[in-house]
Amino acid sequence: MRILIVEDDAALARGIVSLLHAAGHAVDHVDCGEEALSVLATEPFSLVILDVGLPDIDGFEVLARLRARGDQAQVMMLTARDGLDDRVRGLDLGADDYLRKPFEVEELEARVRALSRRRGGDAAPEMRIGAMTIHRSTGRVEVAGRAVDLRRREWAVLEALATRAGQIVPRETLQAEVFGFDEPVGSNALEVNVTRLRGKLGADGPVIRTVRGVGYMLDRS
Structure with missing residues (x-):
């Protein structure tokens, strides 16, 4: 599965890229929302792992623009925020999953596998x-x-x-x-x-x- 990481924390992004590479995925990384929108307009991705707190436009705006232009890539949102309103907002905008920082790598891997199965139309392990x-x-x-x-x-x-x-x-x-x-x-x-x-x-x-x-x-x- 081809995955785009949108995360401005360079160390965290490197860790996620390395982890998902090792799991067999093709992984790319950008560190701001506008660049993510530009890349996603020209390159096909199955999953976007999208940080909410980006330095230019926030992850909610990125997600809203993606869905407004008909992009159906799956989106997992990452956030350090713990508010229910934020989680509801992300899901209402069209996010497929929501993961709170800090997280364990095993949970990230499991959620990516679950989204991959959902993309293939078969949730069986x-x-x-x-x-x-x-x-x-x-x-x-x-x-x-x-x-x-x-x-x-x-x-x-x-x-x-x-x-x-x-x-x-x-x-x-x-x-x-x-x-x-x-x-x-x-x-x-x-x-x-x-x-x-x-x-x-x-x-x-x-x-x-x-x-x-x-x-x-x-x-x-």
């Missing part, structure tokens, strides 16, 4: 496609009982395809979800990761089909 089981809460993958060791980008490719199993995922969509805009990306980087993933899933795993000129599709069987 496990996904089963043919002989493959994806344990979404731990990031483990098994094929016919065999553990599959995936690198971060391979996991991101698999998650993007598995949440849309049976559907064609355009190459541009897949690449946007796997790579952040600050990551160096070779012209064939996506193909390399798809090839590695196919090899690791093996003959018992679901087939990743190439739809020439369009993208990829993970078979349901």
Whole structure:
């Protein structure tokens, strides 16, 4: 899943980026509201982790503008404020979740996983496609009982395809979800990761089909 962190506390932002990178997500960071709106106008993100107390416009204004222009990215708001009115305001403006600072990293990870499942239309902690089981809460993958060791980008490719199993995922969509805009990306980087993933899933795993000129599709069987 591709995630944008909007947080002006540099140390906190670095920690969140590192944590979510390690969990297999493509993560980008900006430190003010106007830059967030600019980036979100041109780049696709599945989740925005949005601080309320930004130095230019606050997170509520960012959220209001996003929803006003029809942006459906999921939004988790972060705040040091403890007032019920603030939480209600954020949810009424269209936030999907609300997390109060300071927070434990395990809770942040769990909330991101829950939002990822909601985005895929399936709230279950496990996904089963043919002989493959994806344990979404731990990031483990098994094929016919065999553990599959995936690198971060391979996991991101698999998650993007598995949440849309049976559907064609355009190459541009897949690449946007796997790579952040600050990551160096070779012209064939996506193909390399798809090839590695196919090899690791093996003959018992679901087939990743190439739809020439369009993208990829993970078979349901």
